[in-house]
Amino acid sequence: xxxxxxxxxxxxxxxxxxxxxxxxxxxxxxxxxxxxxxxxxxxxxxxxxxxxxxxxxxxxxxxxxxxxxxxxxxxxxxxxxxxxxxxxxxxxxxxxxxxxxxxxxxxxxxxxxxx
Amino acid sequence: xxxxxxxxxxxxxxxxxxxxxxxxxxxxxxxxxxxxxxxxxxxxxxxxxxxxxxxxxxxxxxxxxxxxxxxxxxxxxxxxxxxxxxxxxxxxxxxxxxxxxxxxxxxxxxxxx
Numbered sequence: 024x025x026x027x028x029x030x031x032x033x034x035x036x037x038x039x040x041x042x043x044x045x046x047x048x049x050x051x052x053x054x055x056x057x058x059x060x061x062x063x064x065x066x067x068x069x070x071x072x073x074x075x076x077x078x079x080x081x082x083x084x085x086x087x088x089x090x091x092x093x094x095x096x097x098x099x100x101x102x103x104x105x106x107x108x109x110x111x112x113x114x115x116x117x118x119x120x121x122x123x124x125x126x127x128x129x130x131x132x133x134x135x136x137x138x
Numbered sequence: 139x140x141x142x143x144x145x146x147x148x149x150x151x152x153x154x155x156x157x158x159x160x161x162x163x164x165x166x167x168x169x170x171x172x173x174x175x176x177x178x179x180x181x182x183x184x185x186x187x188x189x190x191x192x193x194x195x196x197x198x199x200x201x202x203x204x205x206x207x208x209x210x211x212x213x214x215x216x217x218x219x220x221x222x223x224x225x226x227x228x229x230x231x232x233x234x235x236x237x238x239x240x241x242x243x244x245x246x247x248x249x250x251x
Binding site: 027029064065066067068069114116118126127128129130131132134 | 181241
């Protein structure tokens with residue numbers, strides 16, 4: 024079945040540094056990928072829609088200059104959290120669809136802790 | 139505004155027992171409804187998908203129902219196992235093949251021995 028790989032699974036960084044999270048579709052091409060953030064005991068909150076070869080579409084309230092998204096190929100999207108702050112600590116998850124009517128396939132998430 | 143409400147927020151049951159999780163939605167136009175299982179620290183995994191014309195769909199010990207008139211869905215888990223402990227998320231899609239998804243906050247299920 025369709026697999027989405029996310030890396031790293033956990034990352035701890037110091038405040039002010041930047042962190043890059045990768046999301047790869049391993050056995051299918053994904054022209055569109057999605058990035059979510061999930062706080063404890065909360066549901067997934069869509070941050071942005073990543074489109075291959077074009078600019079990402081950000082949800083209201085999400086700072087595009089802080090959360091940089093690059094979707095350079097049909098199998099890879101990256102999310103870079105720039106100048107991270109402790110309040111950026113969260114669980115970040117990506118997802119992708121393998122076809123028009125397929126379910127979303129989620130990565131296993133990245134636990135970001137900013138100290 | 140599209141909304142998905144899930145209940146209960148959390149649930150504790152004994153191993154071997156059955157349980158039912160609820161999902162009420164106000165999403166228009168309705169396309170489909172999916173139930174996902176999310177283990178702690180992992181990404182969600184799709185369990186079932188329900189379209190407008192489907193009333194019931196099973197996946198092993200999981201049975202989902204949909205009442206499109208009342209805009210309600212339920213997920214019934216039979217003979218629960220410890221591995222069923224997870225969050226169950228109801229996700230409703232608006233429009234055919236749409237990427238416009240509305241997520242419920244999930245029900246956290248704990249199965250205890």
